[in-house]
Amino acid sequence: MAIYSFYIFDRHTECIYTRRWTPRPMSSSGKSGRPQSGSSITSNGDSVPPTRKALSKEDDAKLIFGLVFSLRNMVQKLGGEDDTFLSYRTAEYKLHYYETPTRMKFVMLTDTKQNNLRVALHQIWANLFVEYVVKNPLAPVEHPGGIGVANELFERGLDAFVTAVLPS
C-alpha cells in the first residue's frame, strides 16, 4: 500500500493543508537529469511537448479541488441530494474523498489497491483535525492560507495515524 498525498480544503475552497509522501513526478521542463524513455528522440527536437506539464503545488491543489467539486456535483445530480461521492480510481492511483458536515473536504491519493478510506478520513478529521487544530486555542477559527493547521501535534498525529492504520 502506498499513500501519495493528502489535502484539506476549507469551505471557502481554499487548500489549507497539503502533505506529500512521494516525490513529485519528474517534470520534463529541462532540469530532469534522469534518463527517460525516448529521450534520444525528444532531445533533437525540442518542439515535442512534454507528456505532463510541470504543475506547481498550488496548481495541483486547485485542480484537485475543482475536480472533486465537479464530481461531487455530478454525483448529487444523478444520485439525488443524499448521495455522496466516495472515490474514483484510474489505472495509476485512487482518490478518496470525505466531506465533513462543515463542508470541509478531505482528499487522499493512494495506490489503486487501497480499499475505501472514507472511514480513515473521517478519523483524521475527528481524532486529529478536531483535536489538534479546532481545539487548539492558538489556532484561528478560519485558516486562510493554512494558518494554524500544520502544527506539530497535528503533523505528528497524521504521520502516526498513517503508519498505524495504513501500513505501507
Place this chain on the structure above:
Amino acid sequence: MVVFALFIISKAGGLIYNREFHSGLTKLTSNDYLMLAGSFHGMHAITKQLCPVPAAAINPTSGVPSLAPSPFTSRPSGIEVLESSHFRIQCFQTLTGTKFLLFTEPQQPNVDSVLRRIYELYSDYVMKNPFYTVEMPIRCEKFDRSLDGFVKVRS
C-alpha cells in the same frame, strides 16, 4: 445485476448514446445529460494530469530505451471507476478515445466484462453499420435490441 444506464461519449466529449435500463438515477433533461457528458470528459482529462506517480513506476519497460515508443503505453489512464454511496460508474476508454460509461449498483462485480461485451456489440452493430456516421449520435435499432438482450438477460 442492476445496470442503471449506459452513456457513450465521443472523443470530442459529446454524448452520442444515452440509454436507461433501470430506474434509480435522477431523471435529467437531455440538455443536462449533454452537459454532464461534457464535464465528465473534462474531468477525465484532469484525472490524467493529476497522476501522482511518474509513469516510469508503472511501466517497467520505460527503463529500456525503445526506438519507437508506443503512444499507448506511457499514457496515464483517466477515471476508471467512480464510487458514490448510491451508484458506481465504470468508465472504459477505447484506444480511439471513445468512452463507455456504465452506471451500476455500488457493489457490482464483473463490470469490466460487461463493458467489454458492450464494446463488442458497439463494434458490431454500430461500427459495421453502413448508415452510421462516426462521432454522430447513435441511432441503430439492432444495437438497442442487442443491448436489451444482453443487459436484461444478465439482470
Place this chain on the structure above:
Amino acid sequence: MTAQGQTPGLRYPSNKKTIYDRNLSRSKNSELSRAAFAYLFVEMISYAQKRVKGIADLEKRLNNQGYPLGLKLLELLLARAPPNSALRPTRILPLLQFIAQTLWRHLFNRPADALERSENDASQYMLYDNDPMVNQYISLPREMSQLNCAAFVAGIIEGVCDGAGFATQGVSAHSVGEEPGGEKGSMWPGKTVFLIKFREEVLEREEILGRGG
C-alpha cells in the same frame, strides 16, 4: 522502361504462383472473415449511395454489384461439383434448388430457409432467408426503412439465373420480418424474401420441356 517482371501496379508473389495458378478447388472449404466482409460491405454501400437519387436507385446499384458475382459463381460452383452432376440446370426447379442449396451453402454456409411459387403469378418464385448474413449488422435509418441491402444478394441470384439461360425480369429483395398484419417482434425481424420473376419465354420453354419429358 521498367525492369522485366516489375510491371508497375501488378505485383507477383516471389514464388510466381498467382491466384490464377492455383487449383480452383483449393479454397473450396475455406472460410472468410465475417468482419472483413462487413467492413467491405459498408464501403460498397457508401459507394453505391454516393450518386443515387432514391432507394430504388440504390437497390439497383447494389443489384448491379452482385450480378457479375452470380455469373462467376455459377461457373465456379459447377466446375467444383462432382463430374457426374456438373451440369447446368435446364429446368426451373433444379435451378432454384441449385440456388437455395449449393449457392447458399457456398456463400452463407447454410441452405436458404424456404422456396415457394407464387399463387397469383406463375412466373414468380419466392426464396426466403430468415436472417440474411449481409444484413446482420445493418440498422436502417427511419427514412430508409424501405431499403433492403440484400438487394446485393438478389443481384447474385439474378446473375446465376441469367448465366444459366433463365432470363429474369429482375430479382428483388423485400423485408417481410414485421408485416403490417403480423405480430410485432416476430422471431425473424430480418426475414427477407427474394422475388424471382422469370420472363415469358423461359416459362414457355419450361412448358414445352415439361410436355416433352
